[in-house]
Amino acid sequence: MLEGVNVALGVSGSIAAVKVVELAHELRRQGASVRGVMTESARGIVHPWAVEFATDNDVVTEITGRVEHVELCGRDGWADVLLIAPATANTVGKIAGAVDDTPVTTCATTALGADVPVVIAPAMHEPMYDHPGVLDAIDRVASWDVDFVDPRIEEGKAKIATEAAIVTATARATAEQSLAGRHVVVTSGATAEAIDPVRILTNRASGKTGRAVARACHVRGADVTLVHPDGDVHYADAVTVESAAEMRDAVLDSVDADTDAVVSAAAISDYTVDRADEKLRSGEERTLELRPTPKLLDDVREAHPDLPIVGFKAETSGDDAEMTEAARGILDRVGLAFVVANDASVMGDDETRTLFVDGDDAVEFSGTKTELGGAIADRIATVVSESDPDSASASDSDADSDSAPAPE
Template sequence: MLEGVNVALGVTGSIAAVKTVELAHELRRRGAEVRAVMTDSARGIVHPWAVEFATDDDVVTEITGSVEHVELCGRDGWADVFLIAPATANTVGKIAGAVDDTPVTTCATTALGADTPVVIAPAMHEPMYDHPGVLEAIDTVAAWGVDFVDPRIEEGKAKIATEEAICCAVARAAGDGALEGEHVVVTSGATAEAIDPVRVLTNRASGRMGRAVARACYVRGADVTLVHGVVGPQSLERATEGADPVPYADVRQVERAAEMLETTRSVCLGDEAERGDDGRDGNEDSGIDESRADVLVSAAAIGDYTVERSEEKIRSGQDLCLDLESTPKLIDEVRATRPDIPIVGFKAETSGDESEMITQARETLERAGLAFVVANDASVMGSDRTKALFVHEEDAARYEGPKSGLADEIADSIAAVVGTLSSA
């Protein structure tokens, strides 16, 4: 996610500075090079030696004749992004007022003047965060193009955002914005059909692939809506890893296939879903709807069958026959209501035969008019690695590796599709 990105990490005097070491490690684990800048107050909370260990580089604790702020954040400086995490109310206010009395605020002023992207992750007590002056300072700085990573409001504190949220924001700020201005809808996870109040019909999909695609599109500048189903049956080891936070998308949680279809169709239509057949509500001056989706990625493993639910638990110890009813195909239903939207399909097979997988994928591609299809073997469900084929009308390309890497390839292909449509 952050391969080749140079991150200057500003640390200020919030107690959340104790998390700086782990944040620096996480940034580096995701591929970034990190150099730190600290205020005097931050040095009273975490020792510069610890930060030096975490970044594997010297820490800037004062601005000297070597003009460290210019070398780091100036025009042609080392940093691709200046990240302030944590940022105190004091620091945000100083940045808004162009006050340069710490190494961090001096680097911030330099970065803003040099058009170096700046990302700020505030952390403070909640009453401080709610102070009108602090909110005004945040609005002022945000209007200059600075990206804020919203804190988590818990226990009367505006706690620093998760490492996932911060890393995603840094990657987005450092990226090329290939999907900026696009609204991408991604379906993810499994669906579950209730047999009775206890039992369900479901599958093994974990949602990892869909979440990875949503993250990759967000990093490239898209606004992402993630329609997420349930997480399929997994081993104890995988089930106890903990759910991935999803700070990179507007999440709509669903369970049944019908809910997945209705929610996805509604999001793809945007405000049109609330209007009449002509797409207008009488108060509109034009038919343009900026809320509706620009791209759909159908990565969810949607159940092919549903069943009539018993209101009471079915007693065990007896033979049972279930009448299964086919569920509608989501991509066909969305295509019927949005003939123009680019759709990326996924096709899971169990044959292991590449030629058969390509044949099945092309049938789906042609039937629903898809942009392309990602065909994969069903054995990868629940795993963090995958083997897949990118299937287009004329060709197919192999991919094998982590799902995050496949997600990057998918997001880049989406950007190419959107770019082609925009230039047409």
């Protein structure tokens, strides 16, 4: 997610600084190179040696004749993004006022002047976060296109956001915004059909791929609606559902005239049953009458004939030719943009192997599900751009202007 990205990690004097070692590790796990910058107050909470160990780089603890702030965050500096995590009320206020009396605030002023992206993850006690001056400072800094990662309000504290949320915000700040202004609806996870108040029919899908697609679309600038059974996420507007019928209704409600694409990654139940009002007694032979569920893709296509839709097809044969044939069947029947076909044996795993089936092509992909999410998001950006006449007109206009003679 952050392959090749250089992150200058500013650490200020919140107790949340104790989390910076793991945050630095997670940034590096996602492919980033990290260099730490610390205030004096932060050094009283976590030792610079710990940050040096976590980043595998020297830590800036003061501005010297090397002009470290310019070296890191100047126009030709090392950093692709300045991430300040945690950011205290004091630090945010100083950034808002262009006060440069710590290495972190000096890097912030330099980055903002050099148009280097800045991401800030505040952490403080809740009354401080609610102070009108702090809120004004946050609004002022945010108006300069600085991305704030909202804290978690718990136990009277505005606790620093999760590592996953901070990493996602950092990735979004540095990624090409190929889906900016787009609305993408993604389904994910396994639906479940109630047999009685305690038993369900479901499947082995984990939802990892759908969540990875939603996150990757968000990183590329999209507004994402995620319809799934797992609750809130930090990268999308989540709609929680359980059954196939609930998922179908939620998707149809979420898709409107401004929706640019639907990705149906969920493993939706093919069958449902009539739910018993009370728990069925155990120890008895019982026959369940299974009824087919409505096909979500068909219903979305009927309601939105021109909408780009991405489908998924899981098979158990392990044969690429059979997977491709099954994928082409749904591709042609529903008129999909492309289909992601895979063997069902990867359900629940972090690694996957798929085939992108599009027309006569079947392109193999192997890697993590996070990487697969990125590959799908990139394909969606291409499909949406090609299907949008306004984008095509804009491209034609750009081409015309490029070929036109320059004014004298």
